[in-house]
Amino acid sequence: MGGLYIHVPFCRKKCRYCDFYSVTDDSAIPAYIKALKREMQIREWDAGPFDTVFFGGGTPSVLPPGRVAEILERASLIFGIAPDAEVTLEANPGTVSQNDLEAFQQAGVNRISLGVQSLDDQTLQFLGRIHSAFEARLALDWAMEAGFDSVGCDLIYGVPGQTRESWTKDLEDVLAYGPDHLSCYILTIEESTPLGRALERGEFSPMDEGRVGELFLHTSDFLESKGFLHYEISNFARGREKACRHNLHYWNHAPYLGLGPAAHSFLEIGRQWNVSDLEIYLAMVNAGRMPMEESEILTEEQHMLEWLYTGLRQAKGIDAGEFLRRFDKAFLDIFGPDWKRLQDEGLARESSQSFALTKKGMLFSDGVCQLLANRLE
Structure with missing residues (x-):
């Protein structure tokens, strides 16, 4: 079986470091849901059944839980979703309440991935996150109590001004909540982002590559000492059964279908990707056309x-x-x-x-x- 990726292109606010496609006007959510269902019909015979589903973004947690249930029901009807499928939803701590998280779990999401990034307010402000450290802690508490099979947490390190001690404290504070999975990403500064433009203006200096390397090795050693499996460059799990099955599909050449604007697919012998523009995506799908920007057959x-x-x-x-x-x-x-x-x-x-x-x-x-x-x- 393969994986189904659903790109939710809505954010309350763009983070300073992010170069993934998203828009900050969520008024088009109803039109997007309608088009997503239509795209499923267009792609009905391209892939499936699936044993993983991943809602990525953007910020998928801006969708009402009922809409997520609606999407999963339609995907199951058209493609087939295995009874034991891993269903992941990325969530921003600034967009969810305790009731939301419980409702996402009841809607069929069994793995939540919280975009915490840091439990330090100064770091969160530098990154341009919409949530505070307090809100992140609340979301971690709520997620652990909501009944998910697995709770994951995204963190960013290599941030200017960060020290080994402050990064270790972030890790220790997050681990105190008992998550099953950690994705620890080195900060990448893309030229096209607000953070990239701030760097160009000389507003800050990036962390020295040598220090970043030291933090990478320290992260691995520290988390392994806490019982985590370092199974991929940026990913750590409490045992192999808690590894992200959807991402393992990507890394182990399983087929996957991507739906929504900017979504990528890998099917049989080639890759294809959708247009990275919500308005164009809606127009193409509503006209009954596959919203593909380009495809390639791999040599x-x-x-x-x-x-x-x-x-x-x-x-x-x-x-x-x-x-x-x-x-x-x-x-x-x-x-x-x-x-x-x-x-x-x-x-x-x-x-x-x-x-x-x-x-x-x-x-x-x-x-x-x-x-x-x-x-x-």
Whole structure:
């Protein structure tokens, strides 16, 4: 089975660092829901059934819980959703009440992912979040009591002015609530965002890359000492059963269908993505057209590149036998000399069954993958 991704393109306010597609006017929510159902009909034979559903954004928690139930009911009718499917909804602590979270759980959401980002008000203000640390703490309490199978929490580090001590306190404070999953992301400053423009104006200095690296390694060691599995560069779970199954679909080459503006799909041999404009999306779907912006058929080399980037993001790495069966070539026959160099530098490790990066290697994963990708040119 595969995964269903639903992009909810509405936010109360754009965060300073975010470059995902969203709009701040939620008056179009009814039109969006109608178009989303229509897109399901248009894509009826493209994919499914699904064993994961992920509401991402944007801020999916701005949708009324009844609308989420409506979407899930229609998706189940058209595509089929497994009885034990993982159904995740991203929620901003500034947009939910205790009643909302309980209603989302009753609507069919069994995994909530709270965009806490920090429990420090100064950090939240720098990031442009709409919630306070107090509101985040309330949302964590409510989420843990709402009956979800799994509660996840997103955090951001590498923020200017942050220290090892202040970041550790953030982690300790969040862990006190007992979440099942943590996604810990290094702050990325994109040029097109308000934060990027502030950097260009010289309003702040980014954290030194060396210090960011130290925080990455500290995060991994600290959370592992607390019983978490570091299963992907940015992701930690209380045991493998609490890992995000939907994201594992992305990283392990399972098919997934994306609905809504800016949503991406991976089906069989290629990728496709929808238009990143709500008005255009609505017009295309209402005219009975697939709201696709572009698609591409992957070459064998591109498939192999996908395996590199997604496989080496994961602690388990790339399975040697699966790679051989998929590409009819042994991993070391292609990448052997470079892999040996990476091992000598402490960036890679291998066993008879897999090829994986060390923690230090994960920190430089993009550069490592680019080095290996040069062998495919």
